Amino acid sequence: MNQVGSLIFLVALFLFSTFLNWYVFQAYKTVLSGVDSERSKQMLNLIYWIVFGGISIWVVYTFHQIFKAGEISTAHQQVLNVFLTIVVTQLVCTIFLFGEDIFRNIQAGFSLLVNGKSETSFPTRLKWLSIIAIAISMVPFTSFVYGITKGKYNFTVHREIIYFDDLPDAFDGFTITQLSDIHAGSFKNLDAVKKGVDLAIAQQSDLFVFTGDLVNHEAGEIEPMIDIFNKIKAPYGQFSIIGNHDYGDYVSWESPEAKAENFKKFIKQHERLGYKLLIDEHVVIEKDGQQITLVGVQNWGKGFQSKGDLTKAMEGVASENFKILLSHDPSHWDYEAKNEPRKIHLTLSGHTHGMQFGIETPLIKWSPVQYRYPNWAGLTAYQGRFLYVNRGFGFHAFSGRVGIWPEITVIELRKK
Incomplete structure (x- = not known):
């Protein structure tokens, strides 16, 4: 892959990873809505972005090193393991959230037609559905952990x-x-x-x-x-x-x-x-x-x-x-x-x-x-x-x- 192709790939990879992080964050934030302390919420939100944003940067840097070296080392493999585990886990969670978003948009559109714009409010996320999405996404997560170790x-x-x-x-x-x-x-x-x-x-x-x-x-x-x-x-x-x-x-x-x-x-x-x-x-x-x-x-x-x-x-x-x-x-x-x-x-x-x-x-x-x-x-x-x-x-x-x-x-x- 030439330098321009590598750069395009790395930018696309970072944007894709950031999008998944942001989308799953919607479920994470909804689940945290029951936390009373606003300061605790902010701290947990910050931890989320430090962890997952940091992993995204780590992965992009690793792919840059792979392109530079022209081979995949053992250390690179470990990063790819983390990346694939997280991506598949997030994609499963995103499927549930995306389905809910389609339903929420239909609800909002129907409400707009019936009640008019001034009385329309976009439906909030369902906390129980976010919990289910996160829980089910743990299935691929544990499967990947097993696959990597055993x-x-x-x-x-x-x-x-x-x-x-x-x-x-x-x-x-x-x-x-x-x-x-x-x-x-x-x-x-x-x-x-x-x-x-x-x-x-x-x-x-x-x-x-x-x-x-x-x-x-x-x-x-x-x-x-x-x-x-x-x-x-x-x-x-x-x-x-x-x-x-x-x-x-x-x-x-x-x-x-x-x-x-x-x-x-x-x-x-x-x-x-x-x-x-x-x-x-x-x-x-x-x-x-x-x-x-x-x-x-x-x-x-x-x-x-x-x-x-x-x-x-x-x-x-x-x-x-x-x-x-x-x-x-x-x-x-x-x-x-x-x-x-x-x-x-x-x-x-x-x-x-x-x-x-x-x-x-x-x-x-x-x-x-x-x-x-x-x-x-x-x-x-x-x-x-x-x-x-x-x-x-x-x-x-x-x-x-x-x-x-x-x-x-x-x-x-x-x-x-």
């Missing part, structure tokens, strides 16, 4: 059985464990990481795949965790691909040579993890004399790096082969893979993290990320071709997870 380590196994007409008989019941988006630089609690890895190992799948974003910025981030993740073994191998963060594009380097050296180190890290890194290539998985083809491409994403070369990766692969594609960004499936003439039976992706925030129940599945990615979590199908999007193992920018828990995927292939 939820980001709430590793959850998602299982899918997918049926295919043309699956080779030998692979009926074949299982695949998928991890994605480790974002090693964000983890500080290695015991929690080990807990998640142990859960993945416990699935005892036939094949293990990792679908990109091993690190946030630098290859060295995975160093403290190599001896944790390299414990993952599968009878038919461990395979991985490159995600958009793995290239080191989101951090400033002292020289192009330093960036290139980092990428070489990143490739070596996969060897130390025991993962075969597929860079626009394919491998054949053989079982009982029958085969499936595992294809892996570099990152290909709409609006991100599109380095992946599916044509190159599938050179020499026959149309009739049963094919599984590892591609980090699910938009690759939307724009290319699902329409590939040589049918790709299953694509495994990650990237979205489910935005680390949303609601997933048997009745409701929602996350803000769905407005950017139509396929953002779980399984989808198109004309007999399937896509599974993993919700991610780690986290980035927002150091937490609310409602969208870190995922370990187990896919079982079955003959229809």
Whole structure:
């Protein structure tokens, strides 16, 4: 982002934050209307603005530092945690207040029509409704506190059985464990990481795949965790691909040579993890004399790096082969893979993290990320071709997870 764009963003951010502070203050002030002492009211009002106004300035300054540094540090993550927690809490409160304001304006307009301007007074806020608005807004507040402290380590196994007409008989019941988006630089609690890895190992799948974003910025981030993740073994191998963060594009380097050296180190890290890194290539998985083809491409994403070369990766692969594609960004499936003439039976992706925030129940599945990615979590199908999007193992920018828990995927292939 250039300097003008950064300045516009920072001003807009400050105005947006100030507006939310002011709007929620209306409910706060209404609740305080029962306080008898005028001096106490003024003191409490001043405390409100010192706290929330100070946080707004702190957040704007932090974004300025992020733009200046070109990366999000651990300290920046903590500020973003506070900012997102407060913004979502205030937005929930604002929804109630805005609904009341619509009703108050309708009342005032009706009174004006009936009684005339001289006898019209604008209805005051209802104290009980302000109390309810503040009380309900505590639900997202406590959810975010949980997500920041515990939820980001709430590793959850998602299982899918997918049926295919043309699956080779030998692979009926074949299982695949998928991890994605480790974002090693964000983890500080290695015991929690080990807990998640142990859960993945416990699935005892036939094949293990990792679908990109091993690190946030630098290859060295995975160093403290190599001896944790390299414990993952599968009878038919461990395979991985490159995600958009793995290239080191989101951090400033002292020289192009330093960036290139980092990428070489990143490739070596996969060897130390025991993962075969597929860079626009394919491998054949053989079982009982029958085969499936595992294809892996570099990152290909709409609006991100599109380095992946599916044509190159599938050179020499026959149309009739049963094919599984590892591609980090699910938009690759939307724009290319699902329409590939040589049918790709299953694509495994990650990237979205489910935005680390949303609601997933048997009745409701929602996350803000769905407005950017139509396929953002779980399984989808198109004309007999399937896509599974993993919700991610780690986290980035927002150091937490609310409602969208870190995922370990187990896919079982079955003959229809």
